Amino acid sequence: MEHTIHCDLREKLKEKFIFSNGVTNTDKLNLIDAIQRLGIGYQFENEIKDVIQYLDLISCRDYVDSDLHTCSLRFRLLREHGYKISEDIFKKFINHKGEFNTTIASDIKGMLSLYEATHFRLRGEDLLEKALIFTTSQFEAMLHNDLITKSCFVEQVKHALNQSIHKGLIRIEARNYISLYENDEMHDKLLLKFAKLDFNIMQKLHQRELGELTRWWKDLDLTNKFPFARDILVECYLWSIGIYFEPQYAYGRTIITMIKVLANGYMDEATWLHKSYIPTLEEYMNVAKITSAVEVMSIAFLLGMHSNLATKEGFEWMLSDPLIIQATSVIVRLVDDVTGFKFEQQREHVASAVECYMNQHDALEELATINLRKQITDAWKDINFECIRPTKVPMNILSRVMNMARYMDMMYKEEDGYTNSKTKAKDYITSILVSEVDV
Structure with a gap:
């Protein structure tokens, strides 16, 4: 009905x-x-x-x-x-x-x-x-x-x-x-009535998908096998909805949520942590572009799209390091680092972009943060430029890459909402996955 x-x-x-x-x-x-x-x-x-x-x-x-x-x-x-x-x-x-x-x-x-x-x-x-x-x-x-x-x-x-x-x-x-x-x-x-009905219908679809993923996660029993692994299935699913929420992308949302990829760049970060090495900002960003996993996630979400979008040309474009991938990687890495700087320093963790900048330029945290925020702003301008016609790939692909930057802006604006799921992330999860809109 x-x-x-x-x-x-x-x-x-x-x-x-x-x-x-x-x-x-x-x-x-x-x-x-x-x-x-x-x-x-x-x-x-x-x-x-x-x-x-x-x-x-x-x-x-x-x-x-x-x-x-x-x-x-x-x-x-x-x-x-x-x-x-x-x-x-x-x-x-x-x-x-x-x-x-x-x-x-x-x-x-x-x-x-x-x-x-x-x-x-x-x-x-x-x-x-x-x-x-x-x-x-x-x-x-x-x-x-x-x-x-x-x-x-x-x-x-x-x-x-x-x-x-x-x-x-x-x-x-x-x-x-x-x-x-x-x-x-x-x-x-x-x-208004149509929008409310549409929201609730999509919410029910997302609830069913999350239920299936929860059963898959419990069957793997990774939380017990690897106690250090965080149980962040719902947060991962929220990320997938951020990239594409529409009904035709159910398979893509499952792929993105299930994906377990450890980028090779983490090996370099682990080496830096072990040696207590603070790289230059340029060194850090070169590795951070890998560890941000934007390229990997972009390939994953392209796999979940229609065949007229998930083409050979589309994948080749993804792997050519286009400007929008570079810019999104900068945003994903720097927004996380700037927001979570003080929290990360309380535990053993590789130096963040803030610390790299401070060490390299002998600068205070405030100046480092100002300069890194400017890089984030410029990265958004590059994303906007990449979306001006004529584009190298369909806008439907570009917007999904952009959604990763949007997710970071939403989740990390004031605090690390992904690591600390007790924060506003819970409110987001409740609003789009739990609470129905009154029609």
Whole structure:
């Protein structure tokens, strides 16, 4: 019954929104944004693709009179789908001193959209850098002085500053956005009901998969055979959902969760630990690119994809050390090191990137952290660049690689959520694998 209602609602939504006449381009932008943030973009891939392609063909001149929200949302959605669009569209919000007009600060909706757009910036896009600094500082001041009057905007601003749309995982962010969208008095009831049903249906599928994996894990009895091995099956499965949650990737999620790979690079790390050797940052990162296991995991998830994606060319590309793999490896390694530095030093552990930088440059921890965070920021810019058309492999593959970086941003932002599963990881697990959404 639930599946029947779900299918009926999907067809009604396609007819009501995607193919209906009289819908403005701004309405289409807002609709696509809502669909994607509700976590149901995969249900309307072709429809979204057609609309985005159409919106890309429209001249920027047609948006010259658009407000901040529309300009920013169009920029973000086009960049998200790999289309080239210049940061120059934001010049109309700049004053004669080259700074953003403070008058736009009162437009909270527009400011939020601009803030989210800045996370798609590339190297050298100074205007977007300026926009990020402007929106962040304005929001922090507003929150500190209680200047945002609408409670719904307060929640959105706080969440955005902690987790941008671009760096968030679909399932985690969808669960949060469903609540925000429901509280929006302008929400579409049909769309909301469909999103809730879809979330619960996918949750039931994931629960069945996790149940099967749990039986497999217990049969192996590795926890008793190797007491030092951490029982982190659920966390590993959460990682697999982060890479791809859609129903057609059940096999891929199983492969990723089950995979037990010890990268050759760990031998070098073990040698450094044994000799109490602190390598240079360059030495460390060369090995860390291996031990981050991004390339191995990328090959694993490609195995779980459809044959039109898991091609010989696709695997050769994976093994060619493309920029997006390099950048994701940097993020996976450095986010972990920067966040978990103090914790790791409490136990016998190979020197982290923070310690390597401090030792090599005779620098304090604060300076080392600042420089490493800049490397993380630049790595995200490289990921964004790799996703601009024309791409060497389909966007569906690139987005899965990017999801590994997103997982790290989500899980390690404030603490080591993977090692210490008693932290926010448990909340994430509960929200997407345990607690059903009320329909």
